[in-house]
Amino acid sequence: MHQEYTVVEGDFVNAGTASSSVKKTLKQLNVNPQVIKRVVVALYEAEVNAIAHAYGGKVSVDIDSDKIRMVVADKGPGIPDIALAMKEGYSTARPEVRDMGFGAGMGLPNMQKNVDKLNVTSEVGVGTTVEMEVNFV
């Protein structure tokens, strides 16, 4: 099963559209509630990242009977040092973004904590792609 969503730069109002929709789907599939929670938290973080740091992007989701795969691809400034970005508390968020309660530097670490597989690829000046997988059992 395949689903796609568009994320618009700076549109914090609609942050969570993809994760809410995925949540509903997984509930209908009888996936364990605690697994759903991990998926939703990770995807929500990725959505917010694309809204806050990049110029929008695309979320694509593939659901199989044993796992979910999520790819959040943005057109953005890119991450120069991915290892540094993975550290808790490291953030490059602009002050106005922080004022809205985002940009605490917990995004990528939080994704890492909640998914079974995380792969971040990025090219400075081009964009970032976050691939995540969560197994259902």
Added chain:
Amino acid sequence: MFYHALQIDESRCIGCSRCMKICPTEAVRITGGKANIQEHRCIDCGKCYEECPAQAIAIKDDDFEAFKQYPHSVALLPAVFMGQFPDEVNVSQVYATLYELGFAHVMEVESAAMIYKEAKEKYAREHPDVRPLISSFCPAIVRLIQIKYPSLTENIVPIKAPLDFSAMYAIEELQRRGIPREEIGLFYVTPCAAKVAAVKAPVGEEKSIIDGVINMNELFNRVYKRMKDNGKNHQYKPLTRQRLSADAILSTLTNGERRICTAKRSYAIDGIENVMDFLDKMENDEVEGVEFLELRACDQSCAGALLSVDNRFLCGERMYARARKAAERERNGEMARDREMDKYGDYLIDNSLVDEVQPRSMLVLDSDIGKALEKMEKIEKMKIHLPQIDCGVCGAPTCEAFATDVVCGQADLHRCVFYRLHLEAQGKMTLNEGRSNMYSVWGDDRISGEIEI
């Protein structure tokens, strides 16, 4: 199957579908011109009961006279019962009238409000990792979380309700006075449907100790009638032991639990739509640092309960007025009755736990994930061809609910009027076949002839 307290009286149902459109969990369908409730989706919130123009929705209760079988019948009243009476009627008169009607004992269930609070706090101390804690006070909310927010069931505080503590207290106290259990009959006067369900089929317990449920509207009518019959000069027996603390009186209103809880960050939310909005956010971990949630299905909490006779705001203010008086007495050093329950405090708190609330998701398409995926893909494909205007003519509240019903074998695709017109235009269905489909949903008396203007 899952017990619920709301029942449709088919002889009264006019099949208007208002209940179907207002139901927050999409539990109602129309077939043969009558509404029916899908049991696994109904949480007994009673929105349909309020909306029904034909009084075709009833709340199951027990025979009013049943309490008379017990020499020691106990009327367990919700505090909102007192809020129903006009200002000139005082609490003592209501109590006295209940005795005149034949109850041997009368007790307000909020007498246990402070014990309930202590039991919650004890649970919070012993489970520091479970946050936010969600109050189990409102049974419609507990059921809502079970069916729609399964990941949050473990946040519900699994303790008994004030009603149960009051009932346990009544049994202990009466037995201490030498009365055998079989002579004690506990009757709860219910302000809503969800509490009936909570008594008849408690979540996390085998069986409730309550012997029967009395409809609050019916009791109000009987008490008020009796007062009118007695006339203005009737002398009521003076009573002194009916006093609740201000905190206990307010505990059933919105903010009632929150205002006295020790949690640092907490929210009190009433109205089922507001609760669902919030829980959607909660489930996504979008709200951080919340320690306690007081969630109530009814607007203005129990003052706005289904069987509240009077306007919710009038009832609420009367309760505030009573609480102000109680607070004044407390300032003058008078002990409230709820503190009398403290002598059984340890026993009640030691027996406060129920089993953890289990999820019971209504959303699951199939227990086998592969089959569920197949069904979901079918639903998605079908939705593209449905009109997506949620007209409800198929007898389901939305196109999506209809598609789900069809894929799960619970509805016939030909119930969609748009799809039928398409088939008729293609010559794949006759007009008569189409009409009989319409009849199957709405009954055969809806198409009644030409209209002259």
